[in-house]
Every structure is written in C-alpha cells, then in structure tokens.
Amino acid sequence: MITNPLRDPRDRRLPRVPEPCALVVFGITGDLARKKLLPAVYDLANRGLLPTNFALLGFARRGWGDEDFAALAREAARKAARTPWREEVWxxxxxxxxxxxxxxxxxxxFDALAATLGELEGSHGIGGNAAFYLSIPPAMFPVVLKQMQRTGMADSTPERWRRVVVEKPFGTDLASSRELNELVDSVFTAEDVFRIDHYLGKETVQNLMALRFANSLFEPVWNGHHVDSVQITMAEDVGIGGRAAFYEQTGAARDVLQNHLLQLLALTAMEEPVEFSAEEIRTEKLKVLRAVSLPEDLARFAVRGQYEQGWLAGQRATGYRQEEGVDPHSTTETYAAVRLGVETRRWAGVPFYLRAGKRLPRRVTEIALVFKRAPHLPFADTDTEELGSNQLVIRVQPDEGMTLKFGSKVPGSVMEVRDVAMDFLYGEQFTEASPEAYERLLLDVLLGDATLFPRNAEVEASWAVIDPLEEFWTGTTPQPYRAGEWGPRAADEMLAAEGRRWRRP
Ligand SMILES: NC(=O)c1ccc[n+]([C@@H]2O[C@H](COP(=O)([O-])OP(=O)(O)OC[C@H]3O[C@@H](n4cnc5c(N)ncnc54)[C@H](OP(=O)(O)O)[C@@H]3O)[C@@H](O)[C@H]2O)c1
Incomplete structure (x- = not known):
C-alpha cells in the first residue's frame, strides 16, 4: 500500500491505493469477467484507486492479440461500468x-504468462506483485493451480506478493471443499488466498456491522430475550437463465444457502469482534457457523421446491423442467428453506429461518429480526385487534437500507394501534453511490485486506450444515410451486406449525 507522508495516519477516510501490481484473469472471455470484473477494473481506475503502475492480463484459449483483448475489455467495461465513461481513463x-x-x-x-509478468516488471514497474483471479469452471481449479505452482508464479517473497482469488462454488460438499482447500493451501499461503462471496462486498452487508457495533440502540435487544425469530430471504424473480448445466448439478441449497445466506446469518448472529480486522471478524463468524444446528425433524423443518409454469409481472414464465437443458424429470430444487438454530447463549431457542428461491414474485434479499410481542398490552378494550410484531429489516438488495416496523396510534378519538414503518434508504441519506460488490472486493484483494473474504474453515463449517440436508433430500422430489408464488405451500406450513409466517417483502 502506498502511504502519503503528509497524511495523518489516524485519518482513514482517504482512499487507500494498492502497491504497483498486475491483475491476471484466467477465463477472461467468460461471463463473469465480462459482466463484472472488467467493468470493476475500469470503475476502480476511474475513481483513481488503481496504482499508476498497473497491468491487466487476460488468459484464454482463443487466438487473440493484445489489441483484440483490449477491444473486448473496452466494450465490456463500457457496457457495464457503474461510473461515467471517460475515454482518457480507458x-x-x-x-x-x-x-x-x-x-x-x-x-x-503458462511459461509465456510467467515471462509476460517478468517483462511487465521491467516495462510497467509492477514490482513483481500479482493477483490471479480464477474466473473459470471449478473443475479447472486443480490444473491451473498446479501450473502456477510449477512455474513458481504462486510464490510470495519478501519482495513481492502473489495472491489468488477463488470464485464460488468452493466445492460441492464438505469432502470436496476440504480437498480444494488443501490443494489451494499447498500452492498459496493461507493469507494469500481470497475466496469471493460477493455478498460480503455489498454495502448493506458491511453496514450490518456498523449498525450493530457502532450504535448503542440495537445491541441490547439483539438476542433471544427480545428476538422471537430471524428470517433471511434471498428471492430472485429470474429463472436459471442459460446456466442449466451448472444449476442441474447444484440446486438452491448448494448455490446460495451454503455461502450467501449462511454468511448473512454469521454476520447477524456473531459476537462483537475484538477489533475490526480480518482475523477477528472471521474468528467470530466461524464461531457462529460452528454453532449452527439443523432441526432434528428435517421432514418438517426443511423444504425444497421447484417452480412450475406460472405468471410473473404479467408474463408467462416457463416451468423449471421445461427450461432448455434441464432434465424433464429433474429433481433439482429451485427453492430451499430451512429452520436453523444457533447454539449460543445469545441465540439459544431462536429459530433462524433461511429461504432462497428462483421465480419468486420479486427480487429481494433481506434479513429480518422479528421481535417478541410486548409482554402486556393495555389496549384490550380498544379497537386494536392484533398488534403486529416489531421488526427490524435490513434490505441487502434492492433499495438498500433498513426499515423499523412498530405499532403507532391511528389518529382519532379511539385508541387504535396500527403498524407503521420507519425507513432508512442509502440512496436518500448519502450522496456517494455504493461501489459494486466486485469493485470493492477486487480493490481489497489488491490491497491485501481479507476482511470480507471467508476463511476456508468458514467454508467447511458451512458445508457441514448443508451436507446432512442434501443427504436427507437425496432421492426425494421437490414440492412444486408456481412461478410468481412465494415458494411451495409446505414452506408456509413449516412456519405456521410454530405460529409464525414468512414476511412478504
Ligand atoms: N457468471 C456469473 O455470474 C458467476 C457468478 C458467481 C460465480 N461464478 C463463478 O465464476 C467462474 C467463472 O464463471 P463464468 O460464468 O464466467 O464461466 P464461463 O462463462 O463458462 O467462462 C469460463 C472461462 O474459462 C475459460 N476456459 C474454460 N476452460 C478452459 C481451458 N481448458 N483453458 C483455458 N481457458 C478455459 C473460457 O475461455 P474460452 O473463451 O477459451 O472458452 C472462459 O473464459 C465459475 O467458477 C463460476 O462458478 C460466476
């Protein structure tokens, strides 16, 4: 990291700029690189957050020259950049x-890649530092890692750093994730490995820590004495797009419960870290993930579903089994819901309901803390029939922000209480636009800040939660739900059995 001698070291508001370095993207012609990585590189450059001595290297099979690649990169960046286009930056x-x-x-x-990196050291002064982004099919991780090992490209020395970025999925179960972790750790040192869970790059997810640990208002009620239950929802209105081959092998639980939703749970339930550092935050998250328990009665408290043909936003939506590339008898779930526990003093007895699904009525990701009802309501003789529960809802996307729901008196001569909402919207309170998750995470990789990247032990602890669920579901058929509905009926019954209901965000 470059430090400014005129800068007060206590002033953390000034942006940090990485040291001279190269970013090497394997799979540069792929979907992720074009939609997210290349635009993020441009946005960082546009914000002045890349070092002056910087190089971008793409690796792929097609016979391109540097100019062809530069043209693809320009087009991709132009199409999806968040910040205004400035030709001089490009x-x-x-x-x-x-x-x-x-x-x-x-x-x-790979020898040519190593040689190119060496040349850039001389011509572009990148100082030998490089981050390697594995934006490639997971089956290719081993061969690429071994090539990097063979060529010595993976070796950090006191003079230079070498880092690797691994995209999800981090394995498909506990055994395969262990295998992958062992392989990655045999090539790179643990501190040089960055596992991307792009949810952690989202501003609202980071705000969860600010909300909890920078305020005195919320933490006293952030526990099982006051919280009745927690609901974590990741709803998508889209189907599987062109990713049938991947999705058929994966399903909703492996695709998003194992990573995004369990990470959100960890951040919601963790204790205050000793300090705001990668080591301490990851330690606290790991403790929570290890404390997560599955219900004994999985038949009642875990539900998987699959969308059938239906209507969404006035348009007919195809059923999952009719999607291109999907087996007409597929038993892959496009919806998963489960009731988890967190076996700690703070959360004992509080259910954490997690659900994720495709072709649901709208795209929304949120964490909702539902509070216990007031122990006594002195409104028995009034018009108030039933008071809703207080809720604190953290909206991860879209409309990033927070809503506090509580009862309020309806104007008039009778004492009627009705639920009202107090809203905080990022877009209204701050003039700064939020960086894209990949923009933030790429910058952190180049800065060597691992705070927002799960450690391998977290990944393994998450698979230890998902494996028994997958095992229980093996050979079963998911419950149908119509595209445009909030999942299968069994998911509603799962909460109703305990006197609760899902939020309708
Ligand atoms: N797409 C997303 O939105 C998304 C979201 C989250 C995570 N991910 C993860 O990100 C990674 C990349 O996903 P993607 O959707 O971008 O995949 P993709 O579109 O299939 O791209 C794969 C890339 O790998 C290259 N490649 C494949 N086999 C190769 C080989 N033998 N030698 C050299 N290059 C090879 C391809 O290059 P050629 O041009 O030469 O074929 C292509 O550039 C995956 O791990 C995926 O799980 C993707």
Whole structure:
C-alpha cells in the first residue's frame, strides 16, 4: 500500500491505493469477467484507486492479440461500468493490457504468462506483485493451480506478493471443499488466498456491522430475550437463465444457502469482534457457523421446491423442467428453506429461518429480526385487534437500507394501534453511490485486506450444515410451486406449525 507522508495516519477516510501490481484473469472471455470484473477494473481506475503502475492480463484459449483483448475489455467495461465513461481513463488502462493465449493444460502458455509478468516488471514497474483471479469452471481449479505452482508464479517473497482469488462454488460438499482447500493451501499461503462471496462486498452487508457495533440502540435487544425469530430471504424473480448445466448439478441449497445466506446469518448472529480486522471478524463468524444446528425433524423443518409454469409481472414464465437443458424429470430444487438454530447463549431457542428461491414474485434479499410481542398490552378494550410484531429489516438488495416496523396510534378519538414503518434508504441519506460488490472486493484483494473474504474453515463449517440436508433430500422430489408464488405451500406450513409466517417483502 502506498502511504502519503503528509497524511495523518489516524485519518482513514482517504482512499487507500494498492502497491504497483498486475491483475491476471484466467477465463477472461467468460461471463463473469465480462459482466463484472472488467467493468470493476475500469470503475476502480476511474475513481483513481488503481496504482499508476498497473497491468491487466487476460488468459484464454482463443487466438487473440493484445489489441483484440483490449477491444473486448473496452466494450465490456463500457457496457457495464457503474461510473461515467471517460475515454482518457480507458486509454491509460489500455496501454497496460496484455493477452496470453493458451489452454490450461498447456505448459508453454503458462511459461509465456510467467515471462509476460517478468517483462511487465521491467516495462510497467509492477514490482513483481500479482493477483490471479480464477474466473473459470471449478473443475479447472486443480490444473491451473498446479501450473502456477510449477512455474513458481504462486510464490510470495519478501519482495513481492502473489495472491489468488477463488470464485464460488468452493466445492460441492464438505469432502470436496476440504480437498480444494488443501490443494489451494499447498500452492498459496493461507493469507494469500481470497475466496469471493460477493455478498460480503455489498454495502448493506458491511453496514450490518456498523449498525450493530457502532450504535448503542440495537445491541441490547439483539438476542433471544427480545428476538422471537430471524428470517433471511434471498428471492430472485429470474429463472436459471442459460446456466442449466451448472444449476442441474447444484440446486438452491448448494448455490446460495451454503455461502450467501449462511454468511448473512454469521454476520447477524456473531459476537462483537475484538477489533475490526480480518482475523477477528472471521474468528467470530466461524464461531457462529460452528454453532449452527439443523432441526432434528428435517421432514418438517426443511423444504425444497421447484417452480412450475406460472405468471410473473404479467408474463408467462416457463416451468423449471421445461427450461432448455434441464432434465424433464429433474429433481433439482429451485427453492430451499430451512429452520436453523444457533447454539449460543445469545441465540439459544431462536429459530433462524433461511429461504432462497428462483421465480419468486420479486427480487429481494433481506434479513429480518422479528421481535417478541410486548409482554402486556393495555389496549384490550380498544379497537386494536392484533398488534403486529416489531421488526427490524435490513434490505441487502434492492433499495438498500433498513426499515423499523412498530405499532403507532391511528389518529382519532379511539385508541387504535396500527403498524407503521420507519425507513432508512442509502440512496436518500448519502450522496456517494455504493461501489459494486466486485469493485470493492477486487480493490481489497489488491490491497491485501481479507476482511470480507471467508476463511476456508468458514467454508467447511458451512458445508457441514448443508451436507446432512442434501443427504436427507437425496432421492426425494421437490414440492412444486408456481412461478410468481412465494415458494411451495409446505414452506408456509413449516412456519405456521410454530405460529409464525414468512414476511412478504
Ligand atoms: N457468471 C456469473 O455470474 C458467476 C457468478 C458467481 C460465480 N461464478 C463463478 O465464476 C467462474 C467463472 O464463471 P463464468 O460464468 O464466467 O464461466 P464461463 O462463462 O463458462 O467462462 C469460463 C472461462 O474459462 C475459460 N476456459 C474454460 N476452460 C478452459 C481451458 N481448458 N483453458 C483455458 N481457458 C478455459 C473460457 O475461455 P474460452 O473463451 O477459451 O472458452 C472462459 O473464459 C465459475 O467458477 C463460476 O462458478 C460466476
């Protein structure tokens, strides 16, 4: 990191800029690289957050030259950049863009990549530092990691750092994630490994820590004495798009419960870290993940569903089994809900209901703390029939912000109480726009700040929750729900059995 001698070291508001370095993207022609990574690189450059001595290297099979790659990168960045387009920013970046052609099993191609990195050290002063982004099919991780090991590209030394970014899925179960972790750790040192869970790059998710630990208002009620239950929802209105091959093998629980939703649970339930550092935050999250318990009666408290043909926003939506590339008898779930416990003093007895699904009525991700009802209501003789529960809802996306729901008197001569909502919207309170998750996370990789990246032990603890669920579901058929509905009826019954109901966000 470059430090400014005129800067007061206590002033953390000034942006940090990484040291000279290169970013190497394997799978540069893929979907993720085009939609997210290349636009994020441009946005960082546009915000002045990339070092002056920076190089971007793409690696893929097609026979391109540097100019072809620069043209693709420009088009991708232009299409999806968050910040305004400035040609001069792009021109500066384009001068340091390189393309290396080859297949992952091609030794010569990796030798050429190592040589290109060496050349850039001289021509672009990148100081030997490099981050390698594995934006590739997971089956390719081993061969690429071994190539990096063979060529010595993975070795950090006191003079230079070498880091690797691993995309989810981190394995498909506990055993395969252990295997992957062992492989990654045999090539890179643990502190140089960055596992991307892009949810952690979202502003609202980070705000969860600010909300809890920078205020005195919420923490006293953030426990089982006051909280009745927690609902964590990740609803998507879209189907599986063109990703049938991937989704058929994966399903909702492996795709998002194992990572995004359990990470949200960990941040909601964790204790205050000793300090705001990668080590301490990850330690607290890991403690929570290890304390997560599945219900004994999985038949009652875990539900999987699959969408059938229906209507969404006035449009007919195809059923999952009719999607292109999906087995007409597929038993892959597109909806998963489960009741988890967190076996700690703070949360004993509080159910954490997690649900994720595709083709639900709207796209929303939120964490809702539902509070216990007041122990005594002196309104028995009034018009108030039933008071709702107080709720604190953290909206991760869209309309990032927070809502506090509580009862209030309806104006008039009778004492009628009705639920009202107090809203905080990021877009209204702050003039600064939130960076994209990938923008923030890429910058953190280059800065070497691992706070927002799960450690391998977290990944393994999460699989230890999901594995028994998957095992229980093996050979079963998911419950149908119509596209445009909030999941299968069994999911509603799961909460109703305990006198609760899902929020309708
Ligand atoms: N797409 C998303 O929104 C998303 C979201 C979350 C996580 N991810 C993860 O991100 C990673 C990449 O996903 P993606 O959707 O971008 O995949 P993708 O579109 O299939 O792209 C795969 C890339 O890998 C390259 N590749 C594949 N086999 C190769 C080989 N043998 N030698 C050299 N290059 C090879 C392809 O290059 P060629 O051009 O040469 O074929 C292509 O650039 C995956 O791990 C995925 O799970 C993706």
């Amino acid at each position: 021109e500066r970046l384009a001068g340091s863009v390189r393309f290396v052609q080859g297949s992952f099993d091609d030794d010569n191609a």
